[in-house]
Amino acid sequence: MSQFETLKIEDRGPARILSISRPKALNALNPTVIAELSRAIEALGQQIEGGDWSIRGLILTGDHPKSFVAGADIASMADMDKDQAMEFASQGHAVGEMLANLPIPVIAAVNGFALGGGCELALACDFIIASEKAKFGQPEVKLGVIPGFGGTQRLSRRVGAARALELCVTGDMIRADEALRIGLVNRVVAPEALLDTCAGIVGMVAKMGPLAVKEAKRVIHQGAELPLPAANQIEVEAFAALFDTQDQSEGMRAFLDKREAEFSAK
Ligand code: CAA
Numbered sequence: 518m519s520q521f522e523t524l525k526i527e528d529r530g531p532a533r534i535l536s537i538s539r540p541k542a543l544n545a546l547n548p549t550v551i552a553e554l555s556r557a558i559e560a561l562g563q564q565i566e567g568g569d570w571s572i573r574g575l576i577l578t579g580d581h582p583k584s585f586v587a588g589a590d591i592a593s594m595a596d597m598d599k600d601q602a603m604e605f606a607s608q609g610h611a612v613g614e615m616l617a618n619l620p621i622p623v624i625a626a627v628n629g630f631a632l633g634g635g636c637e638l639a640l641a642c643d644f645i646i647a648s649e650k651a652k653f654g655q656p657e658v659k660l661g662v663i664p665g666f667g668g669t670q671r672l673s674r675r676v677g678a679a680r681a682l683e684l685c686v687t688g689d690m691i692r693a694d695e696a697l698r699i700g701l702v703n704r705v706v707a708p709e710a711l712l713d714t715c716a717g718i719v720g721m722v723a724k725m726g727p728l729a730v731k732e733a734k735r736v737i738h739q740g741a742e743l744p745l746p747a748a749n750q751i752e753v754e755a756f757a758a759l760f761d762t763q764d765q766s767e768g769m770r771a772f773l774d775k776r777e778a779e780f781s782a783k
Contacts, residue, residue: 523550524557525580531573532719533561534626534712536580540750543587544579546634546666550590551608557616565620570727570782574719575619577642578626578712579635583650585627586635591660598647602665609666613641620731622722626715627651628708632690637666640675643734645702646718647693648711653701654690674741676701725762727782 525536537544624640625683627647673681676699693705734757740748763783771778
């Protein structure tokens with residue numbers, strides 16, 4: 518899979534690890550990285566929709582000792598006009614939507630700076646596991662702009678409008694322990710344990726019913742946009758629909774037979 522200039526891809530058991538690799542710019546997101554991320558995520562989605570469930574979780578990380586992603590690439594943006602900025606922001610948002618639509622969990626393994634577009638990319642993943650060295654921030658105001666890849670919206674939904682606003686208007690950076698305290702990240706682990714922790718989570722997911730995992734993700738994301746009664750209805754329908762699957766019969770039968778379930782994603 519060396520068809521990428523700015524991404525490294527490694528499969529570790531059922532986990533696919535996508536590492537963003539533009540070391541000279543601390544992995545800043547230029548149009549090439551955005552385009553390559555789109556291609557890599559689309560290919561994975563097609564593989565799974567085609568019936569190949571060998572990959573059960575995607576881990577997004579930064580291939581740099583001190584940076585996950587230091588933001589959108591400022592050199593690429595400096596001379597953009599309004600239309601080009603609109604196009605660039607839309608492409609960034611499209612990557613976020615592709616991650617949300619993948620039928621498997623997506624984990625951001627944040628190993629260092631997650632600033633601007635980097636924090637936004639991490640927020641577009643289903644959850645974030647951070648190294649003790651991670652630093653988060655939305656410093657766009659220092660550049661005379663605001664977050665463009667979903668930061669104002671996803672950050673508010675994750676940590677509340679007041680905390681998001683403070684980060685977005687001060688441009689301040691917070692450390693991993695503070696990110697954990699405000700609920701931006703799920704866990705903080707030692708730097709050397711980061712990928713193993715994320716791969717371990719994917720390993721747990723891999724033992725579960727694939728269609729159930731897919732539906733849990735879909736229902737949580739879709740329900741978050743809706744009033745509670747409508748959201749609960751989506752849950753009821755998805756719960757019932759899973760009773761039409763072989764995985765439901767196998768999962769429940771295996772429990773009753775006191776053996777491990779062998780799911781087939783059917
Ligand atoms: N874009 C382009 N290049 C970047 C970059 C970025 N976002 N972040 C870092 N780099 C480059 C630096 O220019 C530098 O390149 P040179 O060696 O060629 O000079 C190299 O990466 C190393 O960076 P530093 O020397 O600055 O490293 P440092 O350790 O002193 O500082 C840092 C690290 C605090 C992350 C600092 O680089 C920094 O503040 N970067 C910019 C962060 C930022 O503003 N991000 C938001 C971008 S806007 C955005 O993301 C918009 C959006 O929402 C879509």
